[in-house]
Amino acid sequence: MTQVTNPPLVSVRGPAAPLPSRTSRRDGRAAALLIGPNLLMFTVFVVVPIVGGLALSFTTWDITNGFPKWVGLANYHRMFADPLVWQAVETTLKFIVFGVVPTIAISLGLAMLINFKFRFVSVVRSLYLIPAAMSFAASAVVWRYIFLDGPGYGVLDYVISRFGVTPPDWLASQSWALPALDIITVWLSLPTATILYLAALQRIPDSVIEAATLDGAGPLRRARFIVWPGVRYMTVLVAIIALLSFTNGSFDLVNILTKGDPIYATQTLVYYIFVNGFSYGFFGYAAALSVLQIALVGGILVVLRLLSKLLNR
Amino acid sequence: MTGASHATRGISTRTTRRVRIFFATICGLLLASPLFYMVAGSLMSNTQLSVQPPQVIPSSFHFANYSDAFSGMTQVIQPRSFLNSVIFTVGAVGLQWVLCISGGLVIAKMRFRSRNLITAMFAISLFIPLITTLIPTFIVTYELRMINTYPGLILPIAAQTGFGTLLFRQYISQMPEELFDAARIDGANWWTIFRRLAVPLAKPATAAYFAISVLTAWNMYLWPLVAAEGGSLQVLTQTLAVVGTTGQGEVTPQNVIFASVVIVTLPMILVFIAVQRAFMRGLTGSGVE
Numbered sequence: 249m250t251q252v253t254n255p256p257l258v259s260v261r262g263p264a265a266p267l268p269s270r271t272s273r274r275d276g277r278a279a280a281l282l283i284g285p286n287l288l289m290f291t292v293f294v295v296v297p298i299v300g301g302l303a304l305s306f307t308t309w310d311i312t313n314g315f316p317k318w319v320g321l322a323n324y325h326r327m328f329a330d331p332l333v334w335q336a337v338e339t340t341l342k343f344i345v346f347g348v349v350p351t352i353a354i355s356l357g358l359a360m361l362i363n364f365k366f367r368f369v370s371v372v373r374s375l376y377l378i379p380a381a382m383s384f385a386a387s388a389v390v391w392r393y394i395f396l397d398g399p400g401y402g403v404l405d406y407v408i409s410r411f412g413v414t415p416p417d418w419l420a421s422q423s424w425a426l427p428a429l430d431i432i433t434v435w436l437s438l439p440t441a442t443i444l445y446l447a448a449l450q451r452i453p454d455s456v457i458e459a460a461t462l463d464g465a466g467p468l469r470r471a472r473f474i475v476w477p478g479v480r481y482m483t484v485l486v487a488i489i490a491l492l493s494f495t496n497g498s499f500d501l502v503n504i505l506t507k508g509d510p511i512y513a514t515q516t517l518v519y520y521i522f523v524n525g526f527s528y529g530f531f532g533y534a535a536a537l538s539v540l541q542i543a544l545v546g547g548i549l550v551v552l553r554l555l556s557k558l559l560n561r
Numbered sequence: 562m563t564g565a566s567h568a569t570r571g572i573s574t575r576t577t578r579r580v581r582i583f584f585a586t587i588c589g590l591l592l593a594s595p596l597f598y599m600v601a602g603s604l605m606s607n608t609q610l611s612v613q614p615p616q617v618i619p620s621s622f623h624f625a626n627y628s629d630a631f632s633g634m635t636q637v638i639q640p641r642s643f644l645n646s647v648i649f650t651v652g653a654v655g656l657q658w659v660l661c662i663s664g665g666l667v668i669a670k671m672r673f674r675s676r677n678l679i680t681a682m683f684a685i686s687l688f689i690p691l692i693t694t695l696i697p698t699f700i701v702t703y704e705l706r707m708i709n710t711y712p713g714l715i716l717p718i719a720a721q722t723g724f725g726t727l728l729f730r731q732y733i734s735q736m737p738e739e740l741f742d743a744a745r746i747d748g749a750n751w752w753t754i755f756r757r758l759a760v761p762l763a764k765p766a767t768a769a770y771f772a773i774s775v776l777t778a779w780n781m782y783l784w785p786l787v788a789a790e791g792g793s794l795q796v797l798t799q800t801l802a803v804v805g806t807t808g809q810g811e812v813t814p815q816n817v818i819f820a821s822v823v824i825v826t827l828p829m830i831l832v833f834i835a836v837q838r839a840f841m842r843g844l845t846g847s848g849v850e
Contacts (some may be wrong), residue, residue: 278751279671286664286722287679293720294686297697304697358592361585366578374834375589378596381833383780385798386826389805390599393815403598403615438592440844447845492690499692500782504802518692525696526787534696541693549688 355441380439384500665729769843
């Protein structure tokens, strides 16, 4: 069974066939002209900030006043001694794990649920996909009212109390504020994840599933031995895209809804970076924290890669 | 197997199917319910919004919420912010598209040194989101004297070409080599090949790219927040963030806030429904049936 006929999203592997040799010098000049503007912009606004950010982390700098001052590892020493940093790292990891894992599980379930044809299937699928058009900002506004605490206010609290459960204080609660932000981000991440799984499911030939059914395999066995092997390669991509979405959400939602409160319960690392940079003007320190954030995401990616190797073995 | 058991099986399959359709629809409605709540709430009075049990379908409709969102004491949306969002989205996505499709063609079909290095750089940039390079990006823009200007708002976002360039590279590299060779033999230069061959043939990739990028730009909050401190460059996500922030939202009535969210979100929902297929193709590299 060929799993990937069209590689999903973007692939970084080279083209299948080597390019035929041409007069490379003429290509070189035309190529430089065609890709030049792209590379120039990319260098100025992407490469320079990445490299410059690293350099900046060894300095202190008040940009309205003079040049950066080299301070060596001082920002990193400060970082290791700052308890708020490690609390922020823990909060970020919790936010990501308790968000990305449910996103994967729920989206796979939803994709399996809607992977069949019926009348109005496209209308029903639209219901699943439309949240993808919402921004974090717009979602934050709507969900703030859904999460509203107190008797006679929030819709969610009403529904929960109908089941005889006392609803938590959501955004004002030390223990529920972060899960509340996770719920919003999972909701926003599901459409993309579901589409990706749906595409993977549709590459499993119907005949394979039919054959298994005729051989007496029930839904659970089919899920374990046919569906999962067919979609697990997609799980890495789903996890990566969700990871990036949760990284963005950990700033947008926190800045709009909680500002890191209550008592730092939702202060993610990216929010702490923002506060240090733009509220306190500690540009050098914020740059050092950014290096930590990149290392954190990089570390998670390495773990994902190891996991995917284990899964695909 | 007897005929009877066949018949039972047929009925049970049909029932299973119905149950499945039922659950699929219920789950869909559940997922979309925050959006229904938003639209319904935007048409209610504040009294209707606070009754228990909550109204699903408004008992009466208050379309004035929408005009209130644009004017008077309750004004949320400045026409200027709407214009800024349009300028930002069109500018950033339009410029980025030109950069990405030309870059994609070069990497896919032209021979030159450091091709692999450039590809790797674009790929790595996908994993370094703007939030982690926000401070140095701000400094670069500041040093170019572009903070609080349209170029400062647009250029740093248009420059995030990693995803688009790799998307077009992927698509164009699957086009037959003979096509490009034939054009070369006919004497076409690379500029002509770009305009006459790559751009028209990459239309499906362009549609997918636009579907994803327009949504991203319209919904972007982070960069406009730092690049446009002043009010005159404010975009709609900032407007919403102000009313969405706990405490400040109390000033404006909830129904007007909901109407504002609908006004900001509706264009994208309509665009999204229209380009749903292209969006899925961009994400998965193929269609979803």
